[in-house]
Amino acid sequence: MSEDRLWKFRRPEWLNSVWARNAGVYAAGGLFSLAFYILLDSAVWSKSALNGSSIHITFVDWLPFIFSSLGMLIINSVEKARLSADSFSYSGSGVAWKARVVLFLGFAALAGGMAGGVTVFVLRFVVPGVPFPAMTMGVENVVANGLVGLSQNMEDEYSYNLAL
């Protein structure tokens, strides 16, 4: 078992326990909630009296978050055990291939959401040179999409280590 290991440092044993997995799932939900409320905060703040500028949050600002949430949903709906299922006899007709395609679409949506967050931030806030209290809305957009991606990674760590 130890001959085919690549890295010098092994993962600690407690990371494989059920307890650590449950804590990871709770933390993923928390991070997703944090992302959603950071974005909602920017939207509420743009409507409040504190926002002196003429920049407001529109549907375009929500679009990257919608895409990364959709990607997260797709990735978590795929049964990870099917990724290496082609060698088994009961799973004919290329289940692993389908799983890889759907998983690829999910990751593409997730990465597209993160890239879209940066795009909205650059095009709407950096290029026109928005002063700082309004700039917060753009920063919050980027942070929210990053948090969605982060929660995805935390939740998947365990199942990939089982599957691959």
Next chain:
Amino acid sequence: MPTAGLKTIIALSFVLAVGFLLVILSCALWHSYYPLLVVATYVLAPVPNWICSHCANPDDFVESSGAAVLDLGRFCTGFLVVMGIALPVLLAHSNLITIPAMVMSVIGGLLIYGTIISFTMFFQEEQEF
């Protein structure tokens, strides 16, 4: 031990009352009743976990679809718990409630949720059997 159970119940209800007092005070002192949403959030927080634990099939080790439902419940619970903290911070950032109201409602919400969690932890065995 009925006496220990009684003391636990009294202590928990006292903490719950203090939590509600803090949240309602944070609403009433500044005449803006948004922090009451925190109470609704924390009361709703254990519900997805509870529903999904009843939906799941614990004997299903092969397909692990029961574990997926459990994970969904945990995800929603984590979402709602962080929402209980994030909602007052959001309201305070947009000047809908004041900063002291935010602090009071966060502390009150955590007390309420802690009461619910410790109540289910203390009295789980009596429910199960």
